[in-house]
Structures are given as structure tokens and as C-alpha cells.
Amino acid sequence: MIFGIPLKRVNWITSSFLILTALLAFTATPWYIWNHGIDLFQASLFFFYFCATGFSITLGYHRNFSHLSFKAKWPVRLFTLIFGAAAFENAALDWCSDHRKHHKHVDHDDDPYDITKGFFHAHIGWLLFRLHPLPPMDNVADLRRDSLVMWQYRWCQWIAVTVGFILPAAMGWMYGGPQAALGAFLIAGVARVVFVQHMAFFINSLCHTIGKQPYSTKHTARDSPLMAILTYGEGYHNYHHEFQHDYRNGVKPWQFDPTKWIIWSLNKVGLTSNLRRVPEDRILLAEATEARLQLDARLSCSKTQLSDKTRELLQASHDALSNLSQIISERHQEYLRATEKHLEHSKEIIEELRHELHLAIKRLAQVPIPVHVLS
């Protein structure tokens, strides 16, 4: 231990890579741009790599391989494995194993990027210092049967260096000789890696720190439109932790989730299928229940500070939410029972229940949920 740093636990290769690329991105890349400028070729190459590697992590590593939230044809899987490697975030097999542990043990010791150990640990510290002994990768048996995943696992570092650094430099060379090759290496290679990596790291740090918790307060994950912009749509993290198998993170139609839009678009051209969605009534029920719980907490701890009028308003909202949660819950159960015993029920009864459920959901949508304003 030197200056409080546990030297024996330092992951030297990863630490050196993360520090060196960050140093180059903040010194050599601005130096190059200052001296040679940035033309359309360099800007386009950066943009392509920024999107290809970033979405390969969110769409490929995260929503497809970790959560199996949709099925993808081999061209999509191959593309996301190749450009996912070029994001220098390890092989998909390692990434998914860590991520599945994160969901299973969120905010506890076995969560690899446990936010309760501090912001630095969740953001990057867990990568700089390795655990002794390394936890087993015993939660990715399904992925081990995937020949493309295992091919990428074996060759990951080679693919990463070739596609992430050598290929953009070679394209730069073909475009404008050695100077353009250096520019492409520093801008589309090094600076892009640093941006994409830290945007992914934000999901583990900032997405467990800033934003609201409309679906659950059982974990630290939060929803934030700002984080969604910075993380390719992954910023609706409270929803994601509550319903991890949904292919959408921004579940409302207006929420910024380009990863969801790409999955949906690929579905339209036959490259993805079986897109998993949580039924709307379950989502609304979770929102209503959580809003009620947060109102309960608010009412019980602020009794002395609230004016009579405010308390009356909160109480009325609370009662309305309780009633509607109850109705949705009952109707949902009835609907499920009727669907199960389909043959014993006439079509009219099922239709009637579906209509009642729909009405209850509509009424809930009209009730203002004050917790969004209060929290």
C-alpha cells in the first residue's frame, strides 16, 4: 500500500490503458486539431466510430447479450461483437457476466460496480483494482454455447486493436497520408475510445446517483433525461432495473432512447425479432405503487412542516392512487384468470374485462402524480 493505493490489487494493463488513452485524448488530440484542424473526413470517421462502438455496447452487449431482451440475426450479433470489442470494454462474455451480477446483487457486495462503495469505485475504481480471488463467471452458460460470442472471447484484444486503432489509422493513411493517419488514430481511435468508455461508465456511476425513481426505491438506479442523452438512451435506469428484460429503457414514446429506436427499426427489416415489452398495466401499477409509497413517506415525515391545504392535496392524491392501484391490480388478476380459462369464458366477458382494465389505466394516467414534483 503506497499513498493509500493497494498496489497488489492494481490491474496494471487496464489501468495503464485507461490512464494513457485519457492523457492522449486531453493532450495529443487537441494538439493535432490545433495544428492541422479537423476536416469532414476526420469528423465523419469519429462520428461513425462513436456510434458503431457505443451502440454495440448498449444494443449488443447490454440489451441483446446480457438481458436477451430481443433476438438478433447473425449480422447484427457479429457487428456488435466486432465494434463492441473496439470499444475496449472487454469481451462480451466478461461484460455480460459482470452486468448480470450487477442486476442480481445491485447495491450489495457482489455487485461489481456497487455504488454504495462510492462514486469513484462505481465509475472506474472497480476496473483499476481487481478483486482477489476473481469472482467466478458462472452466470453466462447460455452465452458460452454461442459460437460467435466464444470466437470474440478468444480474439477480443486482437479485434479491439485492429478495428479500434489500426483500421481508422489505415483509412486515414489512404485518405491523406501519414498526417491524416495520425489524426484518425488520435480522433476516431483514442479520443473516441475515451468518450465512449466514460459514457458507458456513467451508467454505473451517475445513473445510480442523479435523477428520479418513479418505478422503485428498492435500489439506487435513477431515471434522468440528461443521462439518457449522454448514454445512448440508457439513462432511464430506474425503469431498466425494475424491468430489465424490456428492450426499451426509455419506455414512454417521448423518452430519448436511440438504442430502442434502432432495435425497433432493425425489427422492421427482419434483423431483430421477439422484442420483449412489459405490459402497460404492469408499468402503470409499478408507478402508482411507488408514487403512493413515496407519498406515504412524505406525509409521515413532514406532518409538522406541511400546511393543511398541502396535506389535504397530498392525501387526496394518495387516496386516488390507492384506489386506482387497487382497481388495476384486481382487473389485471381477473383478466389473467379469464385468459387462462379461455374456453370456459365467452369472448364477451374477456372483452369486458379488457375494457375495464383499459379504463382504469386511462384514469390513472389522468391523476397527477405529485411525487415527480416533490422529489
Ligand SMILES: [Zn+2]
Ligand atoms: Zn445499474
Ligand SMILES: [Zn+2]
Ligand atoms: Zn442492464
